[in-house]
Amino acid sequence: MKKYLPLCLLVGLISLTALWHFSLKSAPVAEKAVPAVxxxxxxxxxxxxxxxxxxxxxxxxxxxxxxxxxxxxxxxxxxxxxxxxxxxxxxxxxxxxxxxxxxxxxxxxxxxxxxxxxxxxxxxxxxxxxxxxxxxxxxxxxxxxxxxxxxxxxxxxxxDTIDGYQERKDLLAYSRLKGRQAMGLSVDETELARLQSAIPAASLQKYLAHFAExxxxxxxxxxxxxxxxxxxxxxxxxxxxxxxxxxxxxxxxxxxxxxxxxxxxxxxxxxxxxxxxxxxxxxxxxxxxGWQPRIYTAYNHPRTPEKIMPYMAISMADTAREKIQLIGGQPVAAPDTADFILYLSANDYEQDTVSGRSQACQYISAQLQAHRQLALVDLSKHFTAQETILPLLLDSNTPLNELTAYAGWNTASNSIGTAAASASLYCAAIRQAATLDAAAAITQANIKFLHNRMLEDYFYLKADIDMVNHSLQKAGYHNTADLDLEHNWRWANNMLQNSMQKHLAAYKHAPAIQAPAAFSTPAGNFTLSLRDLQVELSYPWPRTFEIYLESTPYLTTTVP
The missing domain is CATH 3.40.50.2300 (Response regulator)
Structure with a gap:
């Protein structure tokens, strides 16, 4: 004798099965490509x-x-x-x-x-x-x-028209002594007089006239x-x-x-x-x-605020104050009252600040988990990867697409200004987004800029630039700041593109990059997922100092 399920139970199971099937089939429908800004x-x-x-x-x-x-x-x-x-x-x-x-x-x-x-x-x-x-x-x-x-x-x-190694060296020494003297500091007057006599009068006049002009x-x-x-x-x-x-x-x-x-x-x-x-x-x-972004400045180490980085005349803290004032920002005393956190890291292995990178990563991760906007300035005293934070963030699977900004190129003023400005632009735009589509488009444009900076400032400037320069020098091309467009510039471009494409292949599949990024905005909440990342790059000028790099992130958005 066959046993049959009660009709009400059978209908219930069919309904549950249909609902489960519909849910499975419908899940991808909520995920769609992000529109253009x-x-x-x-x-x-x-x-x-x-x-x-x-x-x-x-x-x-x-x-x-x-x-x-x-x-x-x-x-x-x-x-x-x-x-x-x-x-x-x-x-x-x-x-x-x-x-x-x-x-x-x-x-x-x-x-x-x-x-x-x-x-x-x-x-x-x-x-x-x-x-x-x-x-x-x-x-x-x-x-x-x-x-x-x-x-x-x-x-x-x-x-450059003032030639001669010793002459240029004497002019720099003269400039530094005159600068100290103007600040009311004691200087070696004998050395100052010697330099003034040693420098050809025409060269000194030309040098000083440049500033007066x-x-x-x-x-x-x-x-x-x-x-x-x-x-x-x-x-x-x-x-x-x-x-x-x-x-x-x-x-x-x-x-x-x-x-x-x-x-x-x-x-x-x-x-x-x-x-x-x-x-x-x-x-x-x-x-x-009339918006004044409220900005909380945090540092990776107690000594970082007063640190003067290469090619700078002022400290990290003073540089941050300058850039915040320049963009019309307002400093605040706590992260929970800020529109974004400006996190300044300036590591120096000679002063043993590198050992604190793990704590810096933990701080950054905690702020992202709390859904706070964070702009990371990732500087290295010696321009090396070992002094930066980004590799540790990658290794710890921190969802890097949730960063508001990143910069770590060249000088502290360049990096702090770039990070503060791009973070301000994003925060200003996202607070005015009228729809979820608009908010997602703004965020996608921000993620593009974010990847541009991480790929160039870390992967190129902390690794590949030395590889390219050393390869050129081993082949006899000693002036990497003035390449031959017909010969070594093409070779340098080839090295750049091959090496950076290898970095990209690993980078875009890293869990820190693949992790869905959650965003909470005035227009609503959504999640962005990276499906692919492509990059165009080359040397814009016949030198290796900077590169042209444009990333194209392919993102999809999911609304809860």
Whole structure:
């Protein structure tokens, strides 16, 4: 005799089976490709030069905020030691400004043709005045479009046209002693007199005239701010040291600003160069909405705040304060009151700070688990992987896509400015996202910038650059800062691409990168998963110092 299940039980089982089957089949439906970010504003950028940090970083980070950046055509732009077309650049700017809501303008590009050209060329009074007249005319033609300008103080390294190893060495020593003397510190007067006698008079005059010329230019630019021609002026310091002639000139400008009672919102001094356009972009977006991001600064070690990193004139803490002020941020005393945490790591094996990296990783993981926004600045005193935090985060499977920002390239001012600016752009955009799709698109643009920075700042600058340089040098190419476009530059590109693609193959499959990233936003909660990551890369200039790197993350979003 066959036994049958009661009808009610049978119907219940069928219903449960159908529900289970439907759930299995329906789960992937909730997962979809992330839409592209929608551009809502246009900004024109005259970059400091054609290198990616000065141009491409701004374009990619602006996408996070839904801003499309328009830059000059390649034929007008500088290329390594070849200056840009300043006359063509000015014409292009005047012709294209009307289609944009604001312009971020490098004075060095308009006057000299880029940063490298500014280090070597002279700008006498008539050349400076022609630029001042042009800026007035530009403002008169477009009075409602803000002109956000920046100019770089000369670095203390002598111009390349001042030749001779000993001569250049003596000039640097002279600059450092004069800097100490200006600060009221005791110096060896005998040594100072010896250096002044040893340096050829023509070389010393040319060296000092470079700084005097720049000070005269900056005085004219400050006057334009007072007239209302320029909406803002940022004066950066390239490759600074604690004591130098550039610091003397900077102090003159600082005193001028104090005497004229000019607000830092109008004219400010900062350390750094390459990152200034990006920080000005963040400041502009914050100013539009009147938002002041609340920023809590944390450090990997008790000695880090006062640490002065290579090519810097001030400490990590002072650099952070500068960059927070520059983007219009507000320092806060606790992480739970902050819009984002700016975490500064500056490891140095000579001072035994490396042993604390595990605790730093634990802190970062805890903040991410608490769904706090965190921008990581991962610096190394000796530019080595062993002093950075990222490899430990990878090994501990920390969900790196949840980081708000990452930077660890070159100087502390570059990295802190880049991380603070990109984090500010993301936090500003995500708080205004009206829909989940918009929030996911903004986050995807941020993750793209995040991977760009991790791949270049860690994998290239802490590993591959040495490999490429050593390979070139072993083959007899000793000047890696001036490669032959027809021979070793192509070989260097091949080495770069092969090595970085190997890194990418392991990196994109690492659990720390594959882990679904959870986001809680005003528009709602969602999870992003990385399905693939592709990279384009090359040397933009015939040298190995920097690379062009553009990642394309393929992400899917899931809504709970």
């Amino acid at each position: 929608q551009y809502e504003k246009n900004i024109l950028l005259i970059p400091l030069d054609g290198r990616p940090p000065c141009r491409q970083f701004v374009i990619d980070a602006a996408a996070i905020a839904g801003i499309k950046v328009q830059t000059p055509p390649t034929e007008l732009q500088d290329y390594y030691s070849a200056p840009g077309d300043t006359a063509g650049m000015r014409s292009w700017l005047k012709e294209n400004l009307a289609a944009n809501q604001a312009a971020i303008i490098s004075i060095d590009q308009l006057l000299y043709g880029g940063l490298l050209a500014a280090r070597e060329q002279e700008a006498p009074e008539d050349k400076q005045q022609a630029l001042i007249n042009y800026l007035r005319e530009l403002h008169q033609k477009y009075p409602d479009i803000p002109l956000l300008t920046f100019s770089i103080l000369p670095r203390q390294t002598p111009q 720049n000070t005269a230019l900056n005085q004219k630019l400050i006057a334009l701010v007072q007239e209302g021609v320029l909406s803002r002026l940022v004066l950066g310091q390239d490759d600074g040291e604690p004591y130098s002639i550039p610091n003397i000139e900077k102090e003159k400008i600082r005193q001028l600003l104090a005497d004229k009672n000019i607000s830092p919102d109008k004219v400010c001094l900062t350390h750094g160069a390459d990152e200034i356009a990006l920080t000005m972009l963040a400041a502009y977006t914050n100013n539009l909405t």
